[in-house]
Amino acid sequence: MATKGPLHDPVVDPMIDPRTGEYAVIAPGHNFKSVTTLIADIVLTENTPLGWFFGLMVGGGVAMGVVVGITWLFLKGVGIWGVTMPGAWGFAIINFVWWIGIGHAGTLISAILLLFKQTWRNSINRFAEAMTIFAVVCAGTFPLIHVGRPWLAYWLMPYPNTMNVWPQFRSPLAWDVFAVSTYATISIVFWYIGMIPDFGTMRDRAVLPFAKYAYGILSLGWRGSTRHWIRYETASLLLAGLSTPLVLSVHTVISFDFAVASLAGWHTTIFPPYFVAGAVYSGFAMVLTLAIPLRKIYHLEDVVTLRHLDNMAKVMLATGSIVGYGYAMEVFMSWFSASHWEFFMMWNRMFGPMGWGYWMLILTNIAIPLTTLWSRKLRVNVTFLFILSLIVNTGMWFERFVIVVTSLYRDYLPSSWGTYRATKWDYMIYIGTMGLFTVLFFCFVRFLPMIPMSELRMMLPQTKVKRGGSDAETVVEETA
Amino acid sequence: MPPREGIYCLMAEFNTPTELVQATEAAYRAGYRRMECYTPYPVEEAAEALNFHSTRVPLLTLLGGLMGFTTSFLMETWINVWAYPLNIAGRPLWSWPAFIIPAYEWTILFAGLSAAFGMIALNGLPQTYHPVFNAPNFRNGATTDKFFLCLEAVDPKFSLTESRSFLEQFPAVSVVEVDH
Numbered sequence: 001m002a003t004k005g006p007l008h009d010p011v012v013d014p015m016i017d018p019r020t021g022e023y024a025v026i027a028p029g030h031n032f033k034s035v036t037t038l039i040a041d042i043v044l045t046e047n048t049p050l051g052w053f054f055g056l057m058v059g060g061g062v063a064m065g066v067v068v069g070i071t072w073l074f075l076k077g078v079g080i081w082g083v084t085m086p087g088a089w090g091f092a093i094i095n096f097v098w099w100i101g102i103g104h105a106g107t108l109i110s111a112i113l114l115l116f117k118q119t120w121r122n123s124i125n126r127f128a129e130a131m132t133i134f135a136v137v138c139a140g141t142f143p144l145i146h147v148g149r150p151w152l153a154y155w156l157m158p159y160p161n162t163m164n165v166w167p168q169f170r171s172p173l174a175w176d177v178f179a180v181s182t183y184a185t186i187s188i189v190f191w192y193i194g195m196i197p198d199f200g201t202m203r204d205r206a207v208l209p210f211a212k213y214a215y216g217i218l219s220l221g222w223r224g225s226t227r228h229w230i231r232y233e234t235a236s237l238l239l240a241g242l243s244t245p246l247v248l249s250v251h252t253v254i255s256f257d258f259a260v261a262s263l264a265g266w267h268t269t270i271f272p273p274y275f276v277a278g279a280v281y282s283g284f285a286m287v288l289t290l291a292i293p294l295r296k297i298y299h300l301e302d303v304v305t306l307r308h309l310d311n312m313a314k315v316m317l318a319t320g321s322i323v324g325y326g327y328a329m330e331v332f333m334s335w336f337s338a339s340h341w342e343f344f345m346m347w348n349r350m351f352g353p354m355g356w357g358y359w360m361l362i363l364t365n366i367a368i369p370l371t372t373l374w375s376r377k378l379r380v381n382v383t384f385l386f387i388l389s390l391i392v393n394t395g396m397w398f399e400r401f402v403i404v405v406t407s408l409y410r411d412y413l414p415s416s417w418g419t420y421r422a423t424k425w426d427y428m429i430y431i432g433t434m435g436l437f438t439v440l441f442f443c444f445v446r447f448l449p450m451i452p453m454s455e456l457r458m459m460l461p462q463t464k465v466k467r468g469g470s471d472a473e474t475v476v477e478e479t480a
Numbered sequence: 481m482p483p484r485e486g487i488y489c490l491m492a493e494f495n496t497p498t499e500l501v502q503a504t505e506a507a508y509r510a511g512y513r514r515m516e517c518y519t520p521y522p523v524e525e526a527a528e529a530l531n532f533h534s535t536r537v538p539l540l541t542l543l544g545g546l547m548g549f550t551t552s553f554l555m556e557t558w559i560n561v562w563a564y565p566l567n568i569a570g571r572p573l574w575s576w577p578a579f580i581i582p583a584y585e586w587t588i589l590f591a592g593l594s595a596a597f598g599m600i601a602l603n604g605l606p607q608t609y610h611p612v613f614n615a616p617n618f619r620n621g622a623t624t625d626k627f628f629l630c631l632e633a634v635d636p637k638f639s640l641t642e643s644r645s646f647l648e649q650f651p652a653v654s655v656v657e658v659d660h
Contacts, residue, residue, distance in 0.1 A: 032520060032625030158559060166564040169556045170571060170578040178552075178582040182589040189596045201520075201623040220600065221607035224622050227532050228603045229522035234537045235599035239592055242541075246588045253581060457521040457625075465525040466498045 015305060023310065023380075025120045026459050027302035035303065035456045039198075039449050040205050042298050048446065051297070056442045062435025069429035070145055078148055080425045087409045087420040092146035094400040095430050097254055098282070099139035100180065101275070101396060103187070104247055105283020106132030110190060111243035114236070120311060122455035123303040127294065127444070128287050129191045134440040135286070136184045138433040143176070145429075172256040179253035186246055190239045196222050197232070197454040251275045258403065264345040265407035268333065274326030281319040281365075282396035284312050288389035290441070292382055294450070303451060306380045313379040316369065316392065323399075324366045341412065349406045353419065357402050364395030488611035488660045489515075489630040490643050492652040493621060497523045500627035503650040504529035507631065510646060514635035518612065518628040520621075537599050544594025545587045552586035553579055615658045630658070 017024050026035075073080060083090040106128040113121040144153045156177045158167050167174045199219035206212045222228070255275035258266040288309065295304040334346035349358050369392055372378050379385070405420045444450065457463060494500045497519065504517055504526055517526040527533070556579040560566070565573050600606070612618055612630060622628055631643050640657070647655045 036520075036624045158555060164564065166559040168564075168566055168568065169560050169582060170568050170575050175578075175581045175585075178585040182585040185589060186592045189592060193596050193599070197521075197623070204619040204623045217606075220605040221610060222605065222623075223610055223612055224518045224520060225603075226517040226519060226523065226526045226530060228605075229519065230524070230527045230532060231535045231537050231599045231602055233522050234535050235541075235595045238538060238541050238595040242545075242588050242592045242595070246585075246592075249581075249584060249588075253585075256581075454521045462496065463521065464497075465501050465523065 023305055023307035025305060025307050026123070026456070027305065030302065030460060031462065032457050032460065035460070036201060036205075036453050038300070038303065039451045039453050039456070040202060042445075043202065043447060043449055044206055044211065049297075052442060052446060056439060059435045059438030059442055063432055063439050064435070065428040065432025066141070066436055067432070069425050069432055070141075072425060073145060073429070074150065078146065080423060082420055082422040082426055084418055084420070086411050086416050086418055087405060089404050089408060090420060091422050091426040091430055092142040093257075094397070094404050095433065096139050096142035096146075097275075097400045097404075098397050099135045099142075099433065100183075100254060101251060101279030101282045101400075102286045102393070103132040103135035103139065103183075103283065104251060104276070104279035105287050106130070106135075107183075107187060107190075107243050107247040108280055108283065109287070110194070111240040111247065114240040115244060118311075119459055120308055122459055123300075123451050124287065124291060124308055124312075125455070126191075126194065126448075126452045127290060127450045129187065129194070130441065130444045130448075130450070131283075131286060131290060132187050133184070133191060134437050134444075136180070136187060137440065138437050140180060140184065141433060141436075143180075172253065172260045175253045176257060179250045183246060183250045186239070186243060190243060193232075193235065193239065194452060195448065196220060197224065198449045198452060200224065201453055202449060248276055251279045258407075263407050263411065264339070264341040265330075265349065265403070268330070270326055270329050270333075274323065274329075277319045277322035277326065278396060278399060281316055281323055282393055284316045284319070285389040285392035285396070288312055288316075288385055289393065292386045292389075294445070296382075298445075298450075300451065303456060306382075309382065309385055310376070310379045313373055313385060317373040320365070320369050320373070320392070324370055327362070327366065345407060345410070348410050349402060352406065352410065354402075354406050354409075357398055357406065361395055361398040361402055364391045365399060366395075369395075485660050487633045487640065488614070488658045489632045490638075490640070490647060490655060491612070491615050491618070491631075491658050492629045492647040492650065492655045493617055494627040494629070494650070494652055497526070497627055499651055500629055501525045501529050503629050503647070503652070506650070507629065507646070511637045512631055512635055512643075514632040514638075516630045516632070518618070518622045518630065520623055520625060520627075523627070536602060537595060540598035540602075541591045541595040544598070545591030548586040548588070548590025549583050551590070552583040556582060611658055611660050614660075615656055617654060617656065618658075626653070 015024050015027060016022065030038075081090055081092070083092075106125075109121050109128040110125040110132075113125075144150055147153050147156075155165070156167065156174070167177075169175075196219055199215050200222035203212055203215040203219050206215055252272040252275065255271035259268060259271040261267060291304055291308070291312075295301050331346055334342040337343075349355070369388060372384070372388065409418050409420050411417070492503060494503065500517060500519070501523065504515070507515055508529055508531060515530065517523070517530065519526060553576075557574060557576075560575070560579075561573045612622075612628075615628075617626070618628065620626070629647070631638060631647065637643075644655055
């Protein structure tokens with residue numbers, strides 16, 4: 001993905017490669033040691049920034065919403081939520097789908113872009129993967145507390161028991177258990193495997209005995225042996241190859257929760273690809289929401305450059321367009337199907353009592369991003385991208401709201417029509433999970449290397465083994 | 481088992497991967513086989529110089545994936561056909577297309593875990609002690625910015641004096657003896 005064009009004068013802007021006119025993926029003048037200290041010192045410093053404590057405090061305070069909300073939920077039951085008949089799926093399912101979608105960008109960056117040899121991904125993949133794991137933690141909370149009797153949630157797993165009761169594998173809800181638990185496990189394993197060489201670096205650079213000990217244990221005794229590296233690279237590539245079908249299947253299976261039901265607005269074959277594209281769309285928005293403040297606060301502009309932001313904005317443009325196609329196709333099919341129920345569902349979605357939700361979704365997911373992201377000036381405007389990323393995440397939340405609520409509360413029998421109104425407990429738990437995510441992310445930034453150092457070293461021009469003099473030219477080209 | 485006392489290897493430190501690969505290729509040509517490179521990131525040319533190509537990680541991954549699929553599919557069949565048959569809207573008990581989805585997920589789960597833990601096991605990790613860390617300059621460089629070639633003492637061609645003079649003909653920063 002190239003960023004070409006005479007936006008900046010190459011002579012003035014050192015971040016632009018004078019030969020190609022593109023933004024550099026890594027600022028010039030770095031060597032193995034400087035990129036290592038740039039990342040490792042963020043963690044190994046003895047002076048924790050005051051802002052970190054402040055952020056952790058705010059995040060922890062907001063996360064109390066989850067603790068209080070779930071405690072009250074367990075005491076009283078799901079009746080404290082706004083779920084009723086026929087709207088039996090409320091915030092819990094909306095938030096579950098929203099959070100797990102956010103996680104998808106991390107796997108896309110770490111797996112699919114690795115297979116496509118998009119080396120620019122090296123500097124953003126670690127915190128994107130962390131984002132995936134923390135988003136899955138937040139997502140996983142919701143189905144567990146939504147089952148009604150959460151202390152029996154382990155019945156979802158197939159295990160031998162004295163009741164002789166087993167799961168029913170024709171149900172998409174049983175598929176969900178397998179998809180989400182596999183996704184969480186593989187994401188954590190991939191993330192940890194990626195960190196092993198960096199833990200070795202941290203162990204060797206740490207000064208405090210406890211840090212040496214802790215990173216030493218985590219590094220498993222990694223010593224950078226070439227034979228180890230070859231097996232390690234093979235395993236990473238295989239994990240990337242396995243994560244790619246996995247990430248596509250997870251949101252597909254989640255869309256089956258809807259698509260397998262025979263409800264107008266849910267029962268459609270476009271759901272799997274449209275859910276996956278939406279997931280990647282919101283996920284990249286979340287990566288931008290995190291990357292933009294991180295690069296500013298920790299002075300990482302040298303390794304998370306405008307090229308990365310531009311490329312991510314392009315991925316958002318592509319996936320956003322697929323999502324827009326999905327919306328258009330839903331409207332078209334509701335007319336083309338010649339089904340009275342489908343037609344009414346779409347009319348009600350647009351102009352019914354909750355029509356404002358649909359237009360919010362069109363405004364924030366389609367109208368604003370898909371008109372502005374075509375402009376390169378805006379794609380490299382950091383403030384604009386940050387605001388846009390928040391807008392898109394709001395839009396994706398509204399998408400899930402529209403899908404879950406507006407299909408359910410007007411079902412086939414007008415006598416059973418109802419409405420949906422979220423309660424304060426719904427909002428408290430939802431906002432609380434954002435606090436939980438913040439706390440986890442702040443801990444990650446403080447204690448783990450947030451950018452893979454070993455992979456950054458591979459992006460430097462001095463990485464290549466030179467064979468004679470003529471190769472010196474190609475060296476620069478391959479890292480661009 | 482190699483002797484656990486005395487000298488483990490002679491270790492040469494280099495500043496660039498090119499120097500390391502040239503030295504390794506020369507050592508291989510000179511007949512050294514029990515040797516190892518240590519680098520801060522994967523250097524494929526070093527593996528070629530060591531004549532180390534294939535690994536068994538892909539095979540383990542394949543076996544893991546097959547095991548995951550079989551386990552899951554047989555488990556679902558047994559549960560829904562024999563152990564706990566349920567009539568769901570008159571569908572057949574052996575609804576194999578529906579069983580594919582959990583089987584697909586477990587294929588990936590088992591294959592991924594086999595790839596990750598297989599790699600760790602084949603690498604002999606976790607390892608709490610290794611003699612290379614006894615080299616005074618190893619921890620400062622091997623995981624940051626230096627490149628090491630280690631000629632191990634168990635190699636039949638190894639000789640403290642000759643191997644040292646062999647390594648010193650290259651632009652090494654230092655050549656040190658590493659004890660067990």
